[in-house]
Amino acid sequence: MTQRGGIVKRILQLFVTRWLARTPIGMVVLGIGWFVMRKRRKRAAEQGDGGRPYQRDRRLTAVPGGGTRPRGR
Numbered sequence: 001m002t003q004r005g006g007i008v009k010r011i012l013q014l015f016v017t018r019w020l021a022r023t024p025i026g027m028v029v030l031g032i033g034w035f036v037m038r039k040r041r042k043r044a045a046e047q048g049d050g051g052r053p054y055q056r057d058r059r060l061t062a063v064p065g066g067g068t069r070p071r072g073r
Contacts (some may be wrong), residue, residue, distance in 0.1 A: 020026030 017030065020030050
């Protein structure tokens, strides 16, 4: 994802969060989302992922050792 795409995503996230926070039901939704993301981040940290977000790169292919290598075209 490009730098601009990350900024746009954060701004949209802020607006949605503020909109949901206006009502009690929205606060419940935000709380559930926070709890789910907290569990996901904890699990990713335990697996040694390093906390980096998943990035899809179609130019790489998986190898049996668990890594990736460039595809030879």
